Amino acid sequence: MERFVFEKLTEWKNSKDRKPLILQGARQVGKTWIMKEFGKRFFDNYVYFNFDEDNDLKELFKVNKSAERLIERLSLVCGEDIKPEKTLIIFDEIQECSDALNSLKYFNENAKEYCIISAGSLLGTLLAQPKSYPVGQVNKLNIYPLSFEEFLKATDETLYKCYQTIAAKDGTFLESIFTTKFKEAYQNYLIVGGLPECVDSWIKYKDPKKVSEIQDELVTLYENDFGKHNGKVNSGRILMVFRNIVPQLSKENKKFIYGKVQEGARARDFEEAIEWLVSAGMINRVYQSSTPQYPLKGYDELNAFKLYLFDTGLLKHMAGIDNASIVLEKDFQFKGALTENFVLQQIKETFDVEPRYFTFGRYETDFVVQDGSEIYPIEVKSNTSVNYPSLKAYREKYQPVKSIRYSMLNYKDDDNLINIPLYLVGKTKELI
Numbered sequence: 487m488e489r490f491v492f493e494k495l496t497e498w499k500n501s502k503d504r505k506p507l508i509l510q511g512a513r514q515v516g517k518t519w520i521m522k523e524f525g526k527r528f529f530d531n532y533v534y535f536n537f538d539e540d541n542d543l544k545e546l547f548k549v550n551k552s553a554e555r556l557i558e559r560l561s562l563v564c565g566e567d568i569k570p571e572k573t574l575i576i577f578d579e580i581q582e583c584s585d586a587l588n589s590l591k592y593f594n595e596n597a598k599e600y601c602i603i604s605a606g607s608l609l610g611t612l613l614a615q616p617k618s619y620p621v622g623q624v625n626k627l628n629i630y631p632l633s634f635e636e637f638l639k640a641t642d643e644t645l646y647k648c649y650q651t652i653a654a655k656d657g658t659f660l661e662s663i664f665t666t667k668f669k670e671a672y673q674n675y676l677i678v679g680g681l682p683e684c685v686d687s688w689i690k691y692k693d694p695k696k697v698s699e700i701q702d703e704l705v706t707l708y709e710n711d712f713g714k715h716n717g718k719v720n721s722g723r724i725l726m727v728f729r730n731i732v733p734q735l736s737k738e739n740k741k742f743i744y745g746k747v748q749e750g751a752r753a754r755d756f757e758e759a760i761e762w763l764v765s766a767g768m769i770n771r772v773y774q775s776s777t778p779q780y781p782l783k784g785y786d787e788l789n790a791f792k793l794y795l796f797d798t799g800l801l802k803h804m805a806g807i808d809n810a811s812i813v814l815e816k817d818f819q820f821k822g823a824l825t826e827n828f829v830l831q832q833i834k835e836t837f838d839v840e841p842r843y844f845t846f847g848r849y850e851t852d853f854v855v856q857d858g859s860e861i862y863p864i865e866v867k868s869n870t871s872v873n874y875p876s877l878k879a880y881r882e883k884y885q886p887v888k889s890i891r892y893s894m895l896n897y898k899d900d901d902n903l904i905n906i907p908l909y910l911v912g913k914t915k916e917l918i
Contacts, residue, residue, distance in 0.1 A: 487640040487685060489516065491629060495524050498625060499601060506590040508580075509605040510613065511629035512767035512796050513711065514704060516682040517605040518578055520629065525574035529601070533564045537586060537606075538579035547585035553597035556589060570599035577604035581612050591620035605629075608711060614765040628767070631680030631797045633832055635912045638671055640685055645671060652913060665896065665907075672909040673812050676828060679799015694809050701803040708768065715762075723759040731769065731795050732805045735823035740792045741774070753789065760793070770794045770830055775842040775854055778863065778884055782842050782856045792843065798828045815869065825868040825908065826852055829892055832911040833864075846883070849876040857915070860887055867893035872905070888918055 498507055509517045525532025537543055546563070550556050560575070561568045568575065580586050586604075593602055606612075613626075632640065639646040648664050678688045678697050681704065687696050712724045730747045734740065742760075744751040763769045774790035775782055795801040802812070805820055830853070833841055839856040844863070853864040863886055865877040872893050881889050881903070889903045897917060898905045906917055 487516075487632065487682060487689075488636065489520055489523075489632070490636060491520060491627070492524060492527070494627060495520075495603075496528060498627070499528060504598065504601070505594045505623060505625045506602040506604065507625045507627060508590075508609065508613070509603065509627055509629050510610045510767060511605075512631075513607045513708065514681055514683060515629050515631050515767070517629050519682065521574075521576045521578070521603050521605060524603070525576060529574040530569065530572040531566060532574040532576055533560065533566055533568060534576045534578065535560065535564070536578045537582040544583045544585065547583055547589055551589070551592060553589070553592040553595075553600075556592070557597065557600065568600070571601065573601070575600060575602045577602065579606045580604040581606040581609045587612075588620060591623040594620070594623040608715075608766050610765040610767055611715075611717070611762055614761070630767075630835060631831070632682065632685055633680065633835060633912055634672070634675050634828075634909065637675050637678070637680060637685060641674070641689055642667075642671060649910075649913075652910065652916075668907070668909040669894065676798060676802055676812050676824060677809050679797045679802070680831070681797055681799065684799060697799075698803060701800055704800065705804060717762075719758045719762045723756055724762055727756055727759045727763060727793075728768065731793055732801070732820075734793060735801075735827070736805075736820055738819075740823060740826075742791055742793050768796055770796060770834065772830065772840070772853070773842050775844045778844050778851075778854045778861050778880075778886075780856060780859045780861055782839055782854065782861065786842070794827045794830050796831070798824065798831055801827050817869065821868045822866070825892075826866050828908070829853070829864070829866050829911055833914065836912065836914055844880075846880070849879045851876055851880050855890075857918075862886060862888050862890055862918070864890045864892065867891065868908075870894045877903070890914065890918065 498504060511517055522532065522534065535543055546559055550559060557568055577586055593600060635649065638649055645667055677694060678684050684697050684700050687700055709725060712721045715721045715724065726747050734742055734746060744753055744756055747756055764771050772792045774787040776785045776787050779785060802824055811818060830841060833855060837855045837857060841853040841855050844851045844854045851863040852866045855862050855864060863877060863880045865874050870893060872891060872895060874891060877889055877891060891903065891905045892908050892911055893905055894908060895905050896907060904918055906914060910917065
């Protein structure tokens with residue numbers, strides 16, 4: 487499977503201001519594979535060190551604080567010559583060795599010529615803690631599940647090539663035969679999701695039952711991770727929030743309500759658990775904006791937010807949605823939440839600023855996004871029924887330069903209300 491993150495990794499490799507790089511993301515999104523594949527493709531060689539598998543490595547970092555000395559000892563451990571700029575040094579499961587994490591500071595200050603990349607399970611939760619790593623001494627990069635575009639490339643190269651050519655701005659730029667295939671690929675993505683193990687199984691077997699079994703195992707794996715958590719955040723509360731994502735999104739008003747997790751609960755009871763899950767990359771939090779103005783971050787209502795799952799296929803599985811409901815395009819209330827989850831998963835990587843949502847009076851826009859200094863409202867529709875009173879009211883009140891609606895209709899730009907097919911969400915910037 488091709489991961490488009492290699493482009494960003496190459497920019498990091500070639501940067502004059504390069505620092506040791508930390509990859510953040512939920513477990514099982516492919517961080518280890520990405521690091522090794524990056525080493526294979528763009529370096530003469532790579533050396534791999536796993537702090538979870540080799541306890542002796544921890545002692546090496548405990549007694550050596552010099553970057554030069556560490557390079558010398560690591561070279562002896564792996565039996566290979568570690569060359570500046572030519573060898574990629576990989577530290578996996580680095581959260582298991584605080585001395586190794588802190589050593590990144592020494593490499594940045596005294597050995598910039600060496601390329602170091604690191605990752606680890608639940609590393610984001612550690613980095614979110616004050617003084618847990620050398621602030622300002624590392625670069626960070628988020629790794630997500632496969633986007634729909636990456637999924638296309640992995641599962642249907644011909645359709646992906648067609649996807650790459652789409653840039654026309656009229657309603658006839660996509661032949662009906664390709665429209666049908668794109669819809670089918672979109673439905674497959676809702677079922678399979680973007681977790682590499684699920685996508686790999688789908689490529690090999692095209693068996694949704696096998697995918698479902700993997701998703702079930704992954705949910706168990708994630709929940710077991712919560713139980714192993716020994717930090718100050720209550721692991722039981724982390725589990726309660728995680729299991730409450732589906733019920734929260736099932737509500738007509740999807741705003742997160744603490745009392746729905748546990749009767750009588752308040753913010754202080756679960757806010758740390760939510761922060762933990764966000765830092766772990768397991769959930770995506772979308773804040774309500776008090777006003778749709780630039781800059782969006784300046785108008786966050788921190789006590790009002792929605793929580794979505796990091797992978798749409800996993801959300802579909804956890805909600806117990808039958809595949810036939812998606813393939814046969816049946817209407818059901820949770821379909822809207824599933825579609826919003828899909829859209830959010832794609833646009834998080836499209837726009838530099840995290841999406842928000844906006845409520846005014848009895849109206850609510852599903853998302854608002856910032857592109858440069860422009861703010862665009864977004865409405866998400868799961869099918870071809872596109873009655874849009876909220877978006878219409880927003881346009882009348884705030885007069886945005888452009889408004890975006892995602893639906894199963896074809897592309898159309900009507901008085902700067904742009905309809906983009908759901909399977910082309912990743913092309914949004916080009917189409918607007």
